[in-house]
Amino acid sequence: MSNDNFGHVRIDGARLWRSLAGMARIGATERGGVCRLALTDLDRQSRDLFVDWARAAGCDIRVDRIGNVFARRAGRDDRLAPVLTGSHGDTQPTGGRFDGIYGVLGGLEVLRTLDDHGIRTDRPLEVALWTNEEGSRFAPAMIGSAVFTGASTLDYGLSRQDADGLSLGDELARIGYAGDEAPGHPLHAAFELHIEQGPILEAAGRTIGVVTGAQGQRWYEITFTGVDSHAGTTPMEVRRDALVGLAELVLFVNRLGHAGAPQARATVGRVEVGPNSRNVIPGHAWLTVEFRHPDEAILEEMDAALRAEVARIAAAAGLQSRLEAIFHYAPVPFDPACVAAVRTAATELGYSRQDIVSGAGHDACHLARSVPTAMIFVPCIDGLSHNEAEDITPAWAEAGANVLLRVMLAAASVDRNGSVV
Amino acid sequence: MSNDNFGHVRIDGARLWRSLAGMARIGATERGGVCRLALTDLDRQSRDLFVDWARAAGCDIRVDRIGNVFARRAGRDDRLAPVLTGSHGDTQPTGGRFDGIYGVLGGLEVLRTLDDHGIRTDRPLEVALWTNEEGSRFAPAMIGSAVFTGASTLDYGLSRQDADGLSLGDELARIGYAGDEAPGHPLHAAFELHIEQGPILEAAGRTIGVVTGAQGQRWYEITFTGVDSHAGTTPMEVRRDALVGLAELVLFVNRLGHAGAPQARATVGRVEVGPNSRNVIPGHAWLTVEFRHPDEAILEEMDAALRAEVARIAAAAGLQSRLEAIFHYAPVPFDPACVAAVRTAATELGYSRQDIVSGAGHDACHLARSVPTAMIFVPCIDGLSHNEAEDITPAWAEAGANVLLRVMLAAASVDRNGSVV
Numbered sequence: 056m057s058n059d060n061f062g063h064v065r066i067d068g069a070r071l072w073r074s075l076a077g078m079a080r081i082g083a084t085e086r087g088g089v090c091r092l093a094l095t096d097l098d099r100q101s102r103d104l105f106v107d108w109a110r111a112a113g114c115d116i117r118v119d120r121i122g123n124v125f126a127r128r129a130g131r132d133d134r135l136a137p138v139l140t141g142s143h144g145d146t147q148p149t150g151g152r153f154d155g156i157y158g159v160l161g162g163l164e165v166l167r168t169l170d171d172h173g174i175r176t177d178r179p180l181e182v183a184l185w186t187n188e189e190g191s192r193f194a195p196a197m198i199g200s201a202v203f204t205g206a207s208t209l210d211y212g213l214s215r216q217d218a219d220g221l222s223l224g225d226e227l228a229r230i231g232y233a234g235d236e237a238p239g240h241p242l243h244a245a246f247e248l249h250i251e252q253g254p255i256l257e258a259a260g261r262t263i264g265v266v267t268g269a270q271g272q273r274w275y276e277i278t279f280t281g282v283d284s285h286a287g288t289t290p291m292e293v294r295r296d297a298l299v300g301l302a303e304l305v306l307f308v309n310r311l312g313h314a315g316a317p318q319a320r321a322t323v324g325r326v327e328v329g330p331n332s333r334n335v336i337p338g339h340a341w342l343t344v345e346f347r348h349p350d351e352a353i354l355e356e357m358d359a360a361l362r363a364e365v366a367r368i369a370a371a372a373g374l375q376s377r378l379e380a381i382f383h384y385a386p387v388p389f390d391p392a393c394v395a396a397v398r399t400a401a402t403e404l405g406y407s408r409q410d411i412v413s414g415a416g417h418d419a420c421h422l423a424r425s426v427p428t429a430m431i432f433v434p435c436i437d438g439l440s441h442n443e444a445e446d447i448t449p450a451w452a453e454a455g456a457n458v459l460l461r462v463m464l465a466a467a468s469v470d471r472n473g474s475v476v
Numbered sequence: 477m478s479n480d481n482f483g484h485v486r487i488d489g490a491r492l493w494r495s496l497a498g499m500a501r502i503g504a505t506e507r508g509g510v511c512r513l514a515l516t517d518l519d520r521q522s523r524d525l526f527v528d529w530a531r532a533a534g535c536d537i538r539v540d541r542i543g544n545v546f547a548r549r550a551g552r553d554d555r556l557a558p559v560l561t562g563s564h565g566d567t568q569p570t571g572g573r574f575d576g577i578y579g580v581l582g583g584l585e586v587l588r589t590l591d592d593h594g595i596r597t598d599r600p601l602e603v604a605l606w607t608n609e610e611g612s613r614f615a616p617a618m619i620g621s622a623v624f625t626g627a628s629t630l631d632y633g634l635s636r637q638d639a640d641g642l643s644l645g646d647e648l649a650r651i652g653y654a655g656d657e658a659p660g661h662p663l664h665a666a667f668e669l670h671i672e673q674g675p676i677l678e679a680a681g682r683t684i685g686v687v688t689g690a691q692g693q694r695w696y697e698i699t700f701t702g703v704d705s706h707a708g709t710t711p712m713e714v715r716r717d718a719l720v721g722l723a724e725l726v727l728f729v730n731r732l733g734h735a736g737a738p739q740a741r742a743t744v745g746r747v748e749v750g751p752n753s754r755n756v757i758p759g760h761a762w763l764t765v766e767f768r769h770p771d772e773a774i775l776e777e778m779d780a781a782l783r784a785e786v787a788r789i790a791a792a793a794g795l796q797s798r799l800e801a802i803f804h805y806a807p808v809p810f811d812p813a814c815v816a817a818v819r820t821a822a823t824e825l826g827y828s829r830q831d832i833v834s835g836a837g838h839d840a841c842h843l844a845r846s847v848p849t850a851m852i853f854v855p856c857i858d859g860l861s862h863n864e865a866e867d868i869t870p871a872w873a874e875a876g877a878n879v880l881l882r883v884m885l886a887a888a889s890v891d892r893n894g895s896v897v
């Protein structure tokens with residue numbers, strides 16, 4: 056089976072849009088967003104709806120022990136490793152209608168389209184709904200795909216607790232999604248369709264982002280300690296003001312990001328100042344720093360620059376400092392053949408496209424460590440995501456799913472002369 | 477009566493130190509400090525102890541409607557306006573053993589010393605314990621002296637509420653200190669003895685601070701508004717990061733303070749950042765700024781510089797800004813004759829001394845608007861105050877009270893050729 060045989064096939068954009076709207080009613084917020092935290096009753100309802108729709112499309116449903124749901128459409132040779140797509144169904148507390156679920160329902164739309172046209176692929180196809188991608192209820196994020204790929208153990212995943220002390224395992228059982236499959240079955244290739252969650256594609260006027268990989272990440276926590284003292288009675292020259300140290304570091308981190316533009320990201324997102332009283336010079340300041348870049352060597356340089364600057368600031372301002380590197384995530388290059396397939400599909404479909412590096416983490420990043428993987432991005436309006444105002448156009452939704460259809464058809468064909476896609 | 481007649485009289489430093497230690501047991505904290513918030517049961521206990529001690533020293537007790545307590549020692553002519561000293565008995569939540577109460581018990585020690593020596597002054601003497609100086613429980617600070625001098629109305633003072641919604645008036649009545657005197661009786665002069673609450677005297681190796689006045693204060697609240705966005709997916713060049721604006725302003729305020737050293741103070745004490753999540757570029761940043769300086773013209777210049785810089789930062793960083801001037805307190809010059817009396821007393825007693833401007837607000841600042849007033853500072857160790865580790869030496873405590881004794885004797889004499897002191 057060659058891709059070219061089905062060059063005329065297109066997904067049904069209106070049906071996809073209706074499915075997205077129907078799913079968005081589960082956990083809908085007053086401001087037009089969605090709150091559907093992992094393993095809540097609302098998450099169960101969204102899983103149930105996906106399972107109903109997938110069964111109606113002729114799929115078998117399998118659920119693994121970490122609660123990942125796989126809707127499987129039989130291939131011509133069902134012993135072959137399947138081609139998988141999918142994403143997650145959980146949201147941030149003030150999340151949007153597309154982050155995650157667009158990739159799940161885009162995959163389902165591909166299967167429905169194949170049914171419409173009576174197409175049977177050589178390999179089986181699977182649409183996955185991964186457990187707890189957001190990490191909003193149970194930290195860390197992307198637990199389902201981490202356990203699936205062996206990046207985390209099953210015991211670790213099941214033991215995660217929410218803020219009320221409820222465990223992920225107990226909550227999975229409570230909502231009826233503690234499956235019996237051992238996580239981690241073989242896959243031939245994987246594609247994840249997702250909104251960009253950033254402003255790049257929209258600003259460039261491109262419809263398809265060909266995701267070449269995901270940025271590496273380094274997370275830090277830094278503390279400056281000075282001396283709390285009275286704002287009125289302490290002369291400037293004897294102050295040991297931890298907030299001044301923090302402010303210098305915020306500006307340094309920002310300059311470091313700009314120096315590495317356009318690919319570098321450098322962010323101070325969270326600060327805590329003590330005693331945080333308007334008449335007291337702060338003796339305590341704590342901040343988070345995170346760096347992202349697709350090149351590990353540049354992340355190393357940023358790491359060294361940060362450490363040097365923290366030490367310099369502390370020495371100059373008479374502060375003590377402590378730097379803790381709390382998280383290190385290597386850049387993820389996606390599979391060149393899978394990436395090329397996405398690029399080719401977009402071109403053949405006549406969609407404007409550009410290569411892009413994912414700044415966010417995705418389940419595909421875990422999969423890419425062991426399975427040939429790529430991602431397809433579509434723009435989102437004003438780059439907004441993790442926000443109730445998150446939005447995309449029906450045309451973008453349709454375009455992304457058409458690219459997904461094409462690359463899944465290609466990858467599911469055994470007539471590839473040894474190439475994955 | 478001339479000051480010189482009693483040049484040999486000294487207070488009893490050991491007795492003063494015992495009184496301070498005894499009072500510090502009321503509300504003592506595990507870390508050696510004191511927590512005695514205004515109009516709590518602990519505040520009542522400390523008032524009761526002061527009243528017992530003052531009655532034992534032969535004083536009459538009067539309490540006004542805002543709860544200020546006046547221990548009055550009769551003069552040779554009781555129709556004359558009294559010379560007043562005193563301070564406050566309430567503390568910060570993690571306060572020390574000397575802030576405020578040292579001035580109350582130093583005054584009481586003066587009266588006891590006069591009894592020891594059988595000295596009767598021409599004018600009556602009063603030791604005041606002012607209500608709610610700290611402002612920790614009921615905002616604003618210095619309510620008792622504000623109502624006494626008419627800076628605030630009695631109704632305003634009584635209607636202040638704590639965090640639980642309890643009113644100052646109800647709490648005064650509950651602890652039995654809602655007096656029946658109308659606040660604001662005539663005074664001839666006032667002296668407040670207090671710890672410096674800063675590092676200047678100790679660093680200079682001086683025992684007595686001759687307080688020439690109090691700094692003016694300007695308080696501001698400033699908000700920068702940008703756009704919350706994803707730290708991984710938002711390129712540096714499109715960010716509108718409110719925390720970066722805040723950091724620039726923190727450094728500007730600090731530079732402004734240093735430019736006006738040694739008299740200027742410029743402090744950012746409190747910041748709030750939203751959403752304050754490590755992976756989100758902060759779209760919201762709020763901070764407080766306070767300026768202090770003894771010269772109103774320089775405070776005006778600092779005000780103008782701040783406003784210009786907030787606007788410049790906002791324009792350069794694509795942020796919206798809002799500046800609110802929330803509090804304006806003019807510099808307070810103390811009475812030249814009272815200040816000179818303090819200087820002379822320190823010299824005659826052989827104590828090292830230097831002039832100093834109070835960076836903190838004190839009840840004496842209210843009194844100074846209508847009564848000839850000055851303050852006497854003694855050092856505190858490492859400049860620490862509003863801190864459980866606040867400490868002074870017995871020698872400093874004794875020296876300050878000896879200066880107070882001398883200036884009260886001088887001011888309470890009618891043989892002054894028309895001078896207050």
